[in-house]
Amino acid sequence: MPELPDVEGFRRELASCGQGRRIDRVRVDDPEVLRGVSERRLRRELQGREFREPQRHGKWLIARTDGGPAVLLHFGMTGRLVCQSPQEPAHRHDRVRFDLSGGKGVRYRDQRKLQGLRLAGSEDAVAHTLAGQGPDAASVGRAELRELLGGRRARVKSVLMDQSALAGLGNLLADEILWRARLHPARRADRLTDEESGRLHGAMRRVLALSVRAGRVPDRASWLTGHRDRPDGRCPRCGAGLRRGKVAGRTTVWCPHCQREERQT
Structure with a gap:
């Protein structure tokens, strides 16, 4: 099960291959991992925007975009984030793929689909989603x-x-x-x-x-x-x-x- 260190690794992965890159295409291979957002809205809200510096809180990864919504990812028992070229064939456990500018790509890969992706349209929505979380274990005094x-x-x-x-x-x-x-x-x-x-x-x-x-x-x-x-x-x-x-x-x-x-x- 991904814990804080794993998610921090995913954050670094997203920062390395996604930060500052335009989202050219969002491909939803399995809508069952979408939580509270439709495929159509996910594409409409994200395509054409750029990923900003990602953040992490506990087991949550927050992928903000330029002046727009943020994607909140939770990895459940078997989820992971993979940096892979859009030209690479889809893995059987790829659920959502983000094709980025410069030939880069990010994939949300998860076998059991116990959690998934949420879309927060504002900072208030991000705070609302994370409201039930305690302080991050890596920063608590x-x-x-x-x-x-x-x-x-x-x-x-x-x-x-x-x-x-x-x-x-x-x-x-x-x-x-x-x-x-x-x-x-x-x-x-x-x-x-x-x-x-x-x-x-x-x-x-x-x-x-x-x-x-x-x-x-x-x-x-x-x-x-x-x-x-x-x-x-x-x-x-x-x-x-x-x-x-x-x-x-x-x-x-x-x-x-x-x-x-x-x-x-």
Whole structure:
């Protein structure tokens, strides 16, 4: 599933091959990915305009045009953005293709079509679409995170993955961050100490910085992500056997030695 680092990679891809280029043609190969906009309106509003510098908030990519509407893209479970020449044959999972000036092209490619594209006709419409999102995980400060956690009785992993609380983190990132911070994913968020929430913030900053650089959550040998899918996976820090369970409805992996469960009082 694309998370913040993946979408930041898509943002860079769009900036590299689309920024400043005219949209010569919009081709909708599968209208099922359009959310709240028709094929006709999408073409009418976008063709002839230029893409401006794209932005990202959490898992959302905002592709603004010159003085006109913005395309808001969400990638769901399997979506991605691909820079490819318009002359290249369509991939079977290409859903919307933007043919650009200078022989460039951008494609929204998605197998499962759980999310898709929206069109916002103004900055107010952009803000309305993103109104339910919390602060971007890559920019939230230590004090802001502490305040956010302190007001929630839910499990800390649930809070990290709640897009209305903190935008951009998914299952892989949440597990990696909690493992690095040595916090059990089922800990109650409002019971974390100042030291623990500071540790969590530091781990989040480091994991996001390295993941954004890679354009994905790396599966390195020194990362929990590099061991989580192995049936006999072991903690790369202490060597203990990893545990698996469900937290926030998602498969969760942690180290029982490094991430102790909270004692009941």
